[in-house]
Each structure stands twice: as C-alpha cells, then as structure tokens.
Amino acid sequence: MTASALRPLLLTQGDPAGIGPELTLRAWLERKAAGLPPFAVLCDPLHLASVARSFGWDVPIQAVEPEEVIGVFPKALPVLPLAGRVFAVPGKPDTANAPSVVESIEKAFALVRSEVGAAIVTNPIAKHVLYETGFAHPGHTEFLATLASRDGDAPHPVMMLWSETLAVVPVTVHIALAAVPGTLTTDLIVRTGRIVARDLRRRFGLTHPRLAVAGLNPHAGENGTMGHEDEAIVAPAVRILQSEGIDATGPIPADTMFHARARSRYDAALAMYHDQALIPIKTIAFDEAVNVTLGLPFIRTSPDHGTAFDIAGKGMARPDSLKAAIRLASRLADKERRP
Structure with a gap:
C-alpha cells in the first residue's frame, strides 16, 4: 500500500483572500478525473464553505480528526480546523488573516513531522501581508526550514521547479539581480x-x-x-561535484540549455539566478510546473504561482498546478527512501 493511501496529504490554507480556497475546492471536485490521492485542508471550514457557495459548487465540507481523513475524502472535503474564524474577501488581502496563514503552516508541519501526514502541499501566501505583522522569514520555504531546525535538523532548503519536461533549480533565489555575483560562491553551488x-x-x-x-x-x-x-566560481564547483561522483556538467551557456535536445541530456538544471531558471520552465510548462522544496526532512510541494488577488473570486483560476503539486507530493512520498 502506498504512503499516501495510509497517510493523507496536508494542504495549507494559504492566503484566504487569494485563489487558494477556490483551487482547493476545484481539486476536490476533480479528484476522480485527476486521480488525486486523499488530502485534507488546514483552514476554517466555514470560510471554505462560504467560498464554495459563492461559486454554486456542491462541495460537502467536513471537519475531521487526522485519522478520519482517508475515510471521509471520497464523499466530502476533509478539513482540519484552525483555532479561529477566518473572514476574507476575495482579492482583498487583510493582515487580520495573517495568524491563520501561519497557524495552518505550523500545524501541517507538526502533523508531517509526527508522521500523521505524508507530505505538505502549500497554497500560495502573500508575503507582504505577513511582513506587515512581523513575519520574519522570506517565505514559505525559509519558514519551514526554521521550523525543522528546531528539531535539530538545520536544513539547507533548495527550490526546484519541476515538470515532466524540465526541472530547474535556482542557486540564488529571491535577491536582486545586481546582488547575484556577490552572493554566488563555489560552496553554495556545491x-x-x-x-x-x-x-x-x-x-x-x-x-x-x-x-x-x-x-x-x-x-x-x-x-x-x-x-x-564562470571560471573562478562555477567551474570549480562542477569539478568538486564530479570528484564526489555526481554526474555534473558545466558551466554551460544558459541560452543553449533548454531546447528539447539539450534537456534530454540532464535530469535537472542548476541555474545561477531566479529568472535564469524560471523563465524557461514557465515558458515550457506554465500550468503544470510544481515548486518542490528539496533538502527538508519532509516532502513539501506547492503550485508554481502566487495568490493572484486580481482574479480571486472570479472563477478564472485554473487548478492544474495545484493538482500537479498534489500528485507529485504523493509520488515522492511513495518513492522516498532513506540513504
């Protein structure tokens, strides 16, 4: 029996004013056609129900305990309730909802670390909203790494954007382009x-x-x-990786790395900065790409898009990336093996 059949996947709430709630509802509605494994959402069930009613969607929502998720999922969307109510207007982010966003992530982390959940799938958050309430982390990834470090793991999280046709990893991530040359080091690449x-x-x-x-x-x-x-920083890193038995090649001119023939020669591309990695994958697999955090002591995936406040509540948001994130989280949970 697969890991995701024994333990459910855990979806976080994300920003409740964004498209996360409607995508979650649509993912459950399309669960059979999409072949999705059981999942539960950590959110306010009353808010999620109100979103479903606003679209006229028939989605039974049931508050459950973690051990009830597998049995409930075929007939209702299981919700692991948060401590308080959530009041959100689509497209209108509100700092009043920041505590629920953080609580959802923390509870998902605790359930995965206690092996109640198989993996975490995070709905998009609005970092600028959290910053206004004192959130001290650049984003989801760093927050989850900090939570894991409290258990003594001290992980180095790595962001991978994955699709069936291309997987990319930015070595430097959310920093200004002008800061990249000074931040990039041989050790960081290695x-x-x-x-x-x-x-x-x-x-x-x-x-x-x-x-x-x-x-x-x-x-x-x-x-x-x-x-x-490239001579002073990137090439030495490639040589070190090769000396450790890792099949690494480079430095390769980025403008020749992403056509179909080139992609057939590698499993993942390490890019030196954010857009060098994300432009090709969003061009090739915009609706199917999944954000996977490597280096954590648990599995975490996320759709490869943001909160999309501009279209929240309009029924325009496509759930493709969230469904892909759910499927990949299940696949990774089933394949995972310890060294």
Missing part, C-alpha cells in the same frame, strides 16, 4: 548540487541523476572575456 543529486535519488528514484550547471554570464563567460565568475 551544497545545492549535493542536495539536488541526493533528493533526485532518494525521492525521485533516479539511480544516477544528471545535473547541468548553467554559466552566470553570456556564453558562460567566453573564456573570461565576458566576466570571470
């Missing part, structure tokens, strides 16, 4: 490559993962004529 290779083996089931490492500069520096970072 640490990232090690985690990617390990989790591709442990969670994706690849026995010999292949990594393609992008250069930072045009033409990977053109032998130093377009910048020295």
